Amino acid sequence: MYLSMKKLSLLFAFTLVIQSGCAQDNPPMIETPLETNYSYEVVVDGLEIPWGMAFISTDELLVTEKSGTLYHVKEGQKTVINGLPEIYTRGQGGLLDVALHPNFSENKIIYMTLGANTEKDDEGGNTALYCATLNGTELSDVKLLYKATPNTKKGQHFGSRIVFDQEGHVYFGIGDRGNRDENPQDLTRDGGKVYRLNLDGSIPEDNPFVNETEAKKAIFSYGHRNPQGMVVHPKTGQIWENEHGPQGGDEINIIKKGVNYGWPKITYGINYSGTPITDKTSAPDMEQPLYYWVPSIAPSGMAFSTSGIYKEWKDDLFVGSLKFEYLERLVIQNNKVVKREKVLDKIGRVRNVVEGPDGYLYLGVEGKGIVKIVPTS
């Protein structure tokens, strides 16, 4: 077929337009293994949205139900824990993560993030961090450690996950609360941030923005959209985070002090309506993600497998996919994702994943419960 030069260049330009018009899938492509040597068993059932879980011992754990119930689970039996603070449940908000104080075995202190309206106004709610002492199935000494402001009736992006470092700090994330234009890039406002506090809730003296007037002193990093996965890297001690992007552009980040992760100034995603948010995917003073997902998987929960129980998975990263209903295994070499694989495809919306004290991986699956992955060979 003969095409004139002019027609050819037109065709070329047209192809370019089409290609730039739709986001390219970001490699490595997700793989579905043909054979697997694992299956699963449901160890806690009857849960709708098991947002957070924290193991006390191999057969005893705490589980949050987003609608506002904290369960104590022993050998699969659920008991409701009484004494929770009042929870603001709307949209993506409710009772979110739960975590044990690093010295829990002695002081019985737990931490929780949840939607709250502590001001008793009629303006909605925002994410709060609480601690409390657990006595059997009762909470006492319930203390509000941090409350994001202002309240809003927006349903989006409360976050949240809680982790601890070795130096006596607690970290937690709060999403942009549906106000991306004002919150994530403004240090004087809450939302779109990862926060760091001392374990008693006080502000660490070496937090990055303690000397900036008007800044929220608890901020550790900013420019986040909606962090729903966080884990301490078992070897480096760094904090790894995943967050929901808009359509396309979910991210994995390593959280560093004072760093701007760019939302919404830079992103690999677009609006749900298909319109662009920004034409920039990078900027000089903004951190690039370690990895970004296009298309979005809607990531929630994050864990490394360290135990060697699953031989080929040692040191790999695991992330729940709400959207595609599988657990994603990511093989990482030199801080680069080199392989992605589906685990337990179609199991349901995977809200959470943790490595238990027995070295097994436990998933929080919506509508199902807590699921344990068991090797079969």
Added chain:
Amino acid sequence: MRIFAVVYCLALAVFSTHLKPQKSKAESIAAGEEIYQDFCVQCHLSNGEGVSGVFPPLKASDYLFEDINRSIAGIKYGLKGEITVNDEIYDGVMANQGLEEEEIADVMNYILNQWGNQSEEFITPNQVANVSKSILGQ
């Protein structure tokens, strides 16, 4: 004087129910679009088509138009378990979003009149208030 006071109070009572004027259908649909973009769009998508087998469609949905109050109850109380929409089975969870009655009415009016959907019905906060959980059969 006493009669005047009674009449005055009555008049005030009648008047005050009109202080918060009911939205027109068009106003309700416009407010409903905002609620939809905030609470519904992630799963049901901006085209209302959902994701086949995972999130049921709202556009041209037989489930929706068969029993509008049932869908109101689904939003009001949350929905769990197996439902059949346009001959396809869905077995998921829609969490209670914590919407107020007026917001549920607004988003219902939007859904019922968007993407080619059309309904003569005008859902009011009062209708939402009167829908009970039992209609879901759960």
